[in-house]
Amino acid sequence: MRMSLQAADLGAALAHATAAMAAGKRMVRLAARESAVVVIGSDATMSTSIEVPATVEAAGEVVLDAARIAGIASHASGTMTLSAADTSVGITTGQGRYRLPVLVNPPAELVLDDEEASIVIAAQDLRYLLEPVACAGREASRFYLNGILLLSEGGRLTSTATDGVRLLRTSIVAPEFSTDRRLIIPSKSVVAIERLIRRESGMLTLRRNSRLFSVGGAGFTAITRLLDFTYPDPARVLPEASSDAAIIKRQDLVDSLARLMAVMDGEAPLLVIEWHAPDEIFLYLARQPDAGSDLVEAETMGDGLIVVAPQALAALLAEFSSAQLRIEVTNRLVVRSEDKLGVVASMKWDFTPRTAPGATVRATRKGAGKTRNRNYENV
Secondary structure, three states: OEEEEEHHHHHHHHHHHOOOOOOOOOEEEEEEEOOEEEEEEEOOOEEEEEEEEOEEEEOEEEEEEHHHHHHHHOOOOOEEEEEEOOOEEEEEEOOEEEEEEOOOOOOOOOOOOOOOEEEEEEHHHHHHHHHHHHHOOOOHHHHHHOEEEEEEEOOEEEEEEEOOOEEEEEEEEOOOOOOOOOOEEEHHHHHHHHHHHOOOOOEEEEEEOOOEEEEEEOOEEEEEEOOOOOOOOHHHOOOOOOOOEEEEEHHHHHHHHHHHHHHOOOOOOOEEEEEOOOOEEEEEEOOOOOOOEEEEEOEEEOOEEEEEOHHHHHHHHOOOOOOEEEEEEOOEEEEEEOOEEEEEEOEOOOOOOOOOOOOOOOOOOOOOOOOOEOOOOOO
């Protein structure tokens, strides 16, 4: 094998091909074919192949240590020439001459050869479907929550992720793709795919079977194993629309929350969100009512009263970008924006004694308020 290619192209391809690999010794396969080289990275969870333009004088393929070849490519400019012998690869770039050993027994590539369904969607739609990963779980004991669920419902493809306290859901119009709640893409694969398609603007092909999920575009393919489980039914978690609601400017809510979080203290600070008046929402710290409170303009309907963890709400709001949000109070706090829906589990709090919204809030007797996290049932 002998080929020449741009160092920047090789460096970018190596970064994408190894994005989902665990830390440690990583191998990549470089396959020179006609006018391109395919950079292939694989481990037990995911395989990614990236096609890079190249001048190929002799076809062939080699397996190299990913960190070593990336260390050369990412710190070089202009053209790199690779020439393989039986046990090593000579590399020339600028005035530098380098040699790397050829490795053996690389991880087997994942192959999706028994496709059960496929659809074509825009790259921007797939990026939107990947956003809920921000709320995916991280606990090893509930591994099935450590990813996103893709599910076809009512002519739409939905994406849901939850850690048991927060939930985020997006959806797009799409043909039927998966209906059995088993298409659970691991979080690390989601992050790698998002990185791979971040600047894509064309159409992508999604394919799946019972074990694997694939994304293919111009010059690249990513195949990942699915988490082997049936995801909890999101319909059991998502509350019906409530008439106890408020329309509020997203930035106003974000800013108010940030100010309150700046003064909060203690091991488990709690945020009260309350409204009764038609034009404002009252926010204050349940355990530190004298430390921080705020009135925010909003269009309110009905009555709202709920206690949530401020950190969980702040992280959820960071995933919304629309100018206005609709928030609803049931036994959870629901945040809605067009085709995106977020949920934050409520906390139980003893509001006795109560004070009127907007009035000076007196500190409750030490120990009077008790909390309990209301996690989603059976998740």
